Amino acid sequence: MFAQFALHERLLKAVAELKFAEPTPVQVAAIPPALEGRDLRVIAQTGSGKTAAFVLPLLHRLLGAERPKIRTRALILLPTRELAQQTLKQVETFAQFTFLKAGLITGGEDFKVQAAMMRKEPDVLIGTPGRLIEHLEAGNLLLEAVEVLVLDEADRMLDMGFAEDAQRLAAACSGPRQTLLFSATSGGNALREVIGAVLKDPLHLKLNAVGELNEGTRQQIITADHNVHKEQLVHWLLEHESYAKAIVFTNTRAAADRLYGHMVAKGIKAFVLHGDKDQKDRKLAIERLKQGGAKVLVATDVAARGLDVEGLDLVINFDMPRSGDEYVHRIGRTGRAGGEGLAVSLICHGDWNLMSSIERYLKQQFERRTIKELKGSYQGPKKVKASGKAAGFKKKKTDKKGAAKAPAKRKSGPRPNADKPALVSQDGLAPLKRRKPAGE
Template structure:
């Protein structure tokens, strides 16, 4: 029960109003430490309740009587507009019985309108690094008295090239008393470097090993011969799988537009989401998916983080993601909050090694699935011969083999070390039948 936490009664009232009963593992682990003011570095899968794990402690810190706001007291940094908007909604839901106000700063919105909002000084500022820096450089943002800094989806911010921006913003919050860093993956050297820069004596909470991520999601692969064959498989899946809502992920905007166009031509209720879409279209796509106006969303990785949609139970990787972390975030859109989901990756010859590396990273083996109605010829790498030698691998020549090579000319003349060496050092050429010597000719220029 949430009553186990030392939260203000107005926050507990909001939690009860929202019908939150049992806290999730990440909330059980993180909330008590965050309430104590500790710096935290938390790794937990998407859909595990991470947002509430940092929002409730922040709100509890800021609780008090209504008064004139003179400073921004908490900043929450996120990698995408969609995740920032979703976090704002969560803050507003949990703070509904308080006087705490939150503001949103992201790209794609009117700069002057945002500057006017900042002059009202919200208690909590939620935003993406790029636009926050623009407002900071324009003199519209003062972070000197921020008490709490939250870096949510920190690994994704690094992947998107926000490392310098995040470092600069954290330096602007120099007087902060607490920093909370959350991510769905353990990240690499870049994330470890950031942790060393922004956290002070942090408590490390590993709620899920990477091999435990998306345990509620069945993960399958279906082999394909080429992209046209992938489209045929996708059509079959969307027509025959049982699902409420689905996301089809691609690696490029052009492919996303192509698939979206084909789905619309087949009268599917679909929408497309990628970086070329303006903020209005991106918001419309997500809202229509959440409300059920569309059943299928075709998207690039811009939708892989922060998209929380009820009833989203099918993810199709038309293109295999470029890293294990991206794969985790894609399939994390389904199987959320204990529900079951299905993730299917379409694998061509060029995708196999990438897929195998992701399996090793997750320490899992994806289920191999064959759909007989759209079965192709490619089924994975060629099998190893019974002798133990892989197909196409040259074996070491024996002396007997080398002697036989002298009697063979079908593979072309041997490469000479020097064109002008003495004739006595040059072996005689042999005819096609391996019997009569051929008359020697001057070597071609290409040799």
């Protein structure tokens, strides 16, 4: 029960109102040290309840200090506007019985309206690094009083090129502060550099290894001959699989638009989400998916990052993601909270090596699946046996029936030059060729 945590009574009331029963593993591990004021570096998969793991301790700290109203005291950084909007809703839900206020700063919204909101100095500011830097440079963003800094989905934030912006915003939080950093994967050198720069003596919590994905999610691959074949497979899966909501991932905006067009032509209720879409269209797509107005979302990684859609139980990789971490982020959206999910990756000849490298990275082997109605000619790389010559063996001679021929017998009688002594080199090791005498 959440009562085991020493949280403010108003926060516990909000938790009870939400009918949260048992805390998740990441909440059990992260909330107590966060309440103690420790810096944390937490690896936890998407959908594990990590937002509550940092929001509840953050709000508890702001409620505990009896001080007059001052500037913004908490900053939460996230990679995308969609994830920032979802986090704002969760902060407001947990803070519903308190006096704490939160504000949102992302791209795609009126800059002046955002500046006016910040002049009211909300207790918690939630935003994306790019737009926050713009306000920092314009003199609208004052972070000296920040007591808690949170970097959520930090690995993806750095993948999107926000490493420098994140460190700059952290440096602007110049007062004494607690920093909480969450990511779904261990990340690379860039993440380690940021951790060293923004965290002080952090407690490292690893709630899942990268290969420990949602247990309820089946992972399959289906081989395909080409993109047209892939499109046929997508339509078959959407027509024959049982699902409430589905996401189809592509690596490019052009592929997303093309696939979306084919779906609309076939009467499939779908929306497309990528970087070229404006904020209004993005909001509409997500709301329609959540409310059931559309069952399928076609999206690129950047646009769909951080989406938290209840009832999402089918993920199709039209294009194989370019890294193991990206694969984890994609399929981590299905099979949440103990539910079942299905992740299917479509593999052409050019995708096989990438797929194999992701299997090695995850230390898993994906289930191979064949759809009889759409079985293609490509079934994976052919196993090439080493030839006899390549292996260093001579090919045996066979007769017409295929049986190995016996070696030819040598004719009886003395060997040629058998009576002549063999010549050897001076060291007695290598035989020398006999030279013919002149006139022989």
